[in-house]
Amino acid sequence: xxGAGNAxxxxxxxxxxxxxxxxxxxxxxxxxxxxxxxxxIPMYAMINMKYDRDGGSIATASALTFLAGLLSIFxxxxxxxxxxxxxxxxxxxxxxxxxxxxxxxxxxxGPFLLSxxxxxxxxxxxxxxxxxxWLVGGSISLGMICTVKxxxxxxxxxxxxxxxxxxxxxxxxxxxxxxxP
Amino acid sequence: xxxxxxxIPSFFVGFLSYFLPDPERGSQEKAVLEQVRxxxxxxxxxxxxxxxxxxxxxxxxxxxxxxxxxxxEFSHNSNFENLHTQNQRMQKSSTGGQGSDHCEEEPYxxxxxxxxxxxxxxxxxxxxxxxxLIQGAPNVIPFGITSVFLNDYLAQDKGLTTEVSNHMxxxxxxxxxxxxxxx
Numbered sequence: 001x002x003g004a005g006n007a008x009x010x011x012x013x014x015x016x017x018x019x020x021x022x023x024x025x026x027x028x029x030x031x032x033x034x035x036x037x038x039x040x041i042p043m044y045a046m047i048n049m050k051y052d053r054d055g056g057s058i059a060t061a062s063a064l065t066f067l068a069g070l071l072s073i074f075x076x077x078x079x080x081x082x083x084x085x086x087x088x089x090x091x092x093x094x095x096x097x098x099x100x101x102x103x104x105x106x107x108x109x110g111p112f113l114l115s116x117x118x119x120x121x122x123x124x125x126x127x128x129x130x131x132x133x134w135l136v137g138g139s140i141s142l143g144m145i146c147t148v149k150x151x152x153x154x155x156x157x158x159x160x161x162x163x164x165x166x167x168x169x170x171x172x173x174x175x176x177x178x179x180x181p
Numbered sequence: 182x183x184x185x186x187x188x189i190p191s192f193f194v195g196f197l198s199y200f201l202p203d204p205e206r207g208s209q210e211k212a213v214l215e216q217v218r219x220x221x222x223x224x225x226x227x228x229x230x231x232x233x234x235x236x237x238x239x240x241x242x243x244x245x246x247x248x249x250x251x252x253x254e255f256s257h258n259s260n261f262e263n264l265h266t267q268n269q270r271m272q273k274s275s276t277g278g279q280g281s282d283h284c285e286e287e288p289y290x291x292x293x294x295x296x297x298x299x300x301x302x303x304x305x306x307x308x309x310x311x312x313x314l315i316q317g318a319p320n321v322i323p324f325g326i327t328s329v330f331l332n333d334y335l336a337q338d339k340g341l342t343t344e345v346s347n348h349m350x351x352x353x354x355x356x357x358x359x360x361x362x363x364x
Contacts, residue, residue, distance in 0.1 A: 036320060043323070046349075051339045058345055065352045079313065086309040089207035090296045095304055102314050106321030111329040114322075123334045130326040137320030140312055147308040154307075159212040
């Protein structure tokens with residue numbers, strides 16, 4: 001069930017991102033930011049709910065986990081797609097590397113810093129505080145709605161200029177060849 | 182031992198990726214596709230009928246009408262030079278001037294430049310790129326913390342059995358690991 005849900009989440013995120021990208025390039029950024037922010041709701045409920053040892057409580061927690069996983073996986077294909085669309089083809093490798101470094105930095109530093117809070121305030125508070133990361137990150141992602149359209153247009157303009165420059169170079173070569181006896 | 186065994190398939194799959202062809206970089210860019218379409222359209226206009234049949238009057242008339250329609254469609258974009266001619270030149274230069282006009286053209290390819298510090302800085306200064314990088318760190322913090330501490334939290338603080346807490350943790354990990362190896 002969870003495997004099927006996972007597959008559906010990834011495919012749905014990609015398909016929806018692509019579909020809405022065709023409608024408006026800003027919608028994927030909206031989807032990305034809002035799904036990150038919405039992930040905090042099931043995660044908060046899962047962290048703070050009271051667990052009994054009966055099946056119902058565990059089923060509820062599993063459903064919340066399922067929902068959190070589904071929502072949190074949505075931005076992942078969209079994030080890389082946006083990155084691809086706002087960078088030149090030759091710099092995309094570097095852009096992906098930068099993003100991976102930042103991701104790994106947060107992944108490593110997060111538990112290190114929160115371990116200090118856990119020792120003083122407890123795990124529950126630390127978990128709840130960590131969810132602020134999704135609220136902040138989601139809000140910043142929403143900010144891309146204002147920039148992504150212009151940046152994508154800029155990239156296409158740069159590519160067109162590059163093609164024109166290449167053509168101008170070839171024209172110069174032609175003139176030189178023609179003047180060469 | 183199980184951890185060693187489950188890692189074995191990744192060695193083989195990783196090795197197989199060596200044989201995958203590299204996708205042509207930049208070939209699906211909107212600007213490049215526009216150029217390719219333009220070249221194709223121009224080909225349809227300029228390619229004459231078989232020389233053995235001779236250029237008929239009908240063909241000449243159609244060619245004229247097509248050329249007017251073509252000019253009307255593309256005259257607004259003066260930045261675009263004739264890539265059809267560009268490809269011919271490239272073909273001729275590669276064959277020592279012996280390339281034919283239409284039959285032996287190579288498809289247009291995006292000219293990849295080696296990225297340098299200037300292009301990298303320009304990339305990092307792009308507002309969307311800045312936002313993507315800034316949002317990355319706070320977004321990953323809950324992922325990292327949950328991966329490390331959720332299991333203990335559910336088992337020790339919430340009183341769940343180790344099996345159930347593992348099940349919950351694996352569910353989330355399953356999502357995240359399958360969605361993106363970075364998370």
